[in-house]
Amino acid sequence: MGRERVSVHGAARDALQTLGALIRIARVERGWTQKHLGAIVGASERTITLIERGDPAVAAGNLFNAAVAVGVPLFQIEDATAPARLRQRGEEKVALIPKRVGAPREVPDELRDF
Numbered sequence: 001m002g003r004e005r006v007s008v009h010g011a012a013r014d015a016l017q018t019l020g021a022l023i024r025i026a027r028v029e030r031g032w033t034q035k036h037l038g039a040i041v042g043a044s045e046r047t048i049t050l051i052e053r054g055d056p057a058v059a060a061g062n063l064f065n066a067a068v069a070v071g072v073p074l075f076q077i078e079d080a081t082a083p084a085r086l087r088q089r090g091e092e093k094v095a096l097i098p099k100r101v102g103a104p105r106e107v108p109d110e111l112r113d114f
Contacts, residue, residue, distance in 0.1 A: 017054030
């Protein structure tokens with residue numbers, strides 16, 4: 001069974017490739033091999049290669065673990081404790097939204113390409 005092809009567009013593709021490049025730069029600056037980073041992250045060397053290429057089929061957990069391992073800030077946040085605070089704030093907001101949402105009557109123009 002082969003890998004499933006994942007299609008990403010525009011800003012999502014650019015974000016994956018940018019994050020992959022930042023991870024590679026930080027890894028090389030530390031003098032780490034892909035195999036070494038993979039051992040830290042708990043992923044294969046091949047997965048690290050795919051992360052660094054910006055492959056959209058890589059699990060988000062592996063991508064974020066690699067970024068954290070090499071010190072690439074997530075969401076342009078330098079403070080390592082900020083993501084936990086943001087997550088908590090998000091959970092509080094999610095708790096306030098309705099459990100069910102009806103289908104939109106019209107698709108916004110920015111989503112028509114999907």
